[in-house]
Amino acid sequence: MSGALRGNLMVGQSGGPTAVINATLVGVLHAAAAHAAIDNVYGMRHGVEGLLKEDLLDLEVENSTTLDRIRRTPAAALGSCRRKLRPDDYARILDVFRAHNVRYFLYIGGNDSMDTGNRIADLAGREGYDLRVIGVPKTIDNDLMYTDHCPGYGSAARYCALSVRDMGRDVEAMAGYDRVAIYESMGRHAGWLTAASCLGKETEVDPPHLVYVPEISFNEERFLEDVSRCFVKYGFVTVAVAEMLRTAEGEIVGLSEATVNSDSFGHVIVAGCANYLARQVRERLGIKARVNLPGTLQRSSMVNASSVDRDEAYMVGQAAVREAVNGTSGVMITLERTSNDPYACATGATPLAAVANTENFMPRSYMNREGNLPTDAFREYAEPLIGGPLPPVGRFSFTPVAKKALPAE
């Protein structure tokens, strides 16, 4: 029976950290400890980077207090990487696996990592090396295909919803002084995270008033009209924008003043459209505008994490071990929503080859016709993922006192 494969398990973390990727790791460690087929559990220091250098960690020496703490620690406790493997790296990886009798390879990451896992699985198959490869999803961008959502998204979404609500209260209090507040969210291609800014919105006056996502072509004139209209209506404006937006012609908005880099996968990385947009508001509308750029705080805030996300992240880690021990290989664990009310989710699996290097964009129906606010359909999708309602806030009824003083001169 294929389930009887005996050997060691190797686990690694890859790509941008999240608040809950360590919960997934601890899910893996707890499950691995419970399976007789798994002898030792090794951690890869900084993902495949450490694998290539044979920089491996003995994770069985860690006590339960450490694991409990790491489960609640943001970022990636093993260290992460963005290493793009070269063709000859794969043979080296297999050598390391052979030397350490690694039979279970679990890689926690996004679509690049699923590609890495897929290539390793292919090579092991071609070489006749019995290896079970499982990809474990993680990304705040929520852009992996064939899963209802990605661990890491719910927590970053909660951070976004709460931060934009807080920012809105702040600018509302300062109406007349600060006037337009722009929040720049991570998400260069998919707008899932930026759209989550609406999850703290209860009434029309609540933030955000305007939301712009990468999937919808950005029109600067229409943006300025939107801001003007909201300013007249509310006296202040709260905007959430993705870090990268493009015009209908494909041009990156505010490229001139953005920070441009490229990662080792060759992806162009642009951040900074919010500063450009704030400047347009100041210069072209003459309205004071300020920007909040929480940057990596979005993906590393544990105090803002979603309890649902934390639990699911742990669950996919456990499911990965279970699937591997049961003989599955070459798949990514998925989350399958079985019910929306009450919300319930189970794990499933999908071939790594299917998810590798693909991106899951928001359906157009998740944004309104104007392309400047998420719809109720989006809210219905995303709301259960942020782990319960945001802490309640209040507003006065603003009951006026009748004027009695003589009018001011």
Place this chain on the structure above:
Amino acid sequence: MSGALRGNLMVGQSGGPTAVINATLVGVLHAAAAHAAIDNVYGMRHGVEGLLKEDLLDLEVENSTTLDRIRRTPAAALGSCRRKLRPDDYARILDVFRAHNVRYFLYIGGNDSMDTGNRIADLAGREGYDLRVIGVPKTIDNDLMYTDHCPGYGSAARYCALSVRDMGRDVEAMAGYDRVAIYESMGRHAGWLTAASCLGKETEVDPPHLVYVPEISFNEERFLEDVSRCFVKYGFVTVAVAEMLRTAEGEIVGLSEATVNSDSFGHVIVAGCANYLARQVRERLGIKARVNLPGTLQRSSMVNASSVDRDEAYMVGQAAVREAVNGTSGVMITLERTSNDPYACATGATPLAAVANTENFMPRSYMNREGNLPTDAFREYAEPLIGGPLPPVGRFSFTPVAKKALPAE
């Protein structure tokens, strides 16, 4: 007896919002409801701005659920302002007070607001109008004189400590990819808030590695040396900087690319030195650097608020009413630390004239000799204010597995 003055109470909020300024407001409302001398309680819509327009709110119609929620709502529930009063505004204010029989005027704000309160008290005295004026401190900058600390500071300090710790975990996980992470804190003149970034630091490797405050002249060459040294030592660098720094010659660091505005008090407002510094690190050291600019989130995050700060903010609101009813006028409520271990604090009072338009800077002994990290003396001062230790985080022991594979070619 002077305590028997009967009339209405007017309360307002001024200056930049905080997480707990509404806790102070609710402290005022609860205390005012308990005093027979106070008939009605009116709120000023957007501070003295609303007072001048006679835009006043009836706060007694609000029920206890609303008040409980507002106590936990960030920003300023009445609306705030940065209005600089003109000489003839004061007569108008007194007219409004007379028309509404306002005998208690409580103004929650920073040093500009204390100046406003002081001038109103002076005028009432000169005009023989019996008025009790109490200033209630609030500022995340912690720069008011004659008080141990300011309500609002502890919460923003906790936000700063936790955010910099989170940011540090993130960049540590990505060491080799992201390398230098810079956090820009509010605080243009006083470094109290920026210094609080050290409160989550337990070991040398923990963030922040470097902290720069406005009180200490900034030297760009030394900064770049500091960053280089830390980079060699740790493989990644975490830096906390105040939004405005000056060189020994008095020049504002990175002024060319900062956002420059001025407020209605004539203060020049500069923000943005972190982006400039990150660019220096990239261009002059060739090290990748990124910036987190949480902006107004620093002062409006309730989920990061300090329980000590929330309680004290409520307490100063109550103390303000008590002092006023007891016949005191022309003072600001202060916090007096009566014990550090266990931490205990009582309220006191200081003349408005003394605190108006003054600024309390960090003592030099709160920063190390090199001027790039807070000292234990600062930690001892600030630690009790953030409301208990940060949530625990873990780190693996990084126990290596013995190498067995043949060396890579």
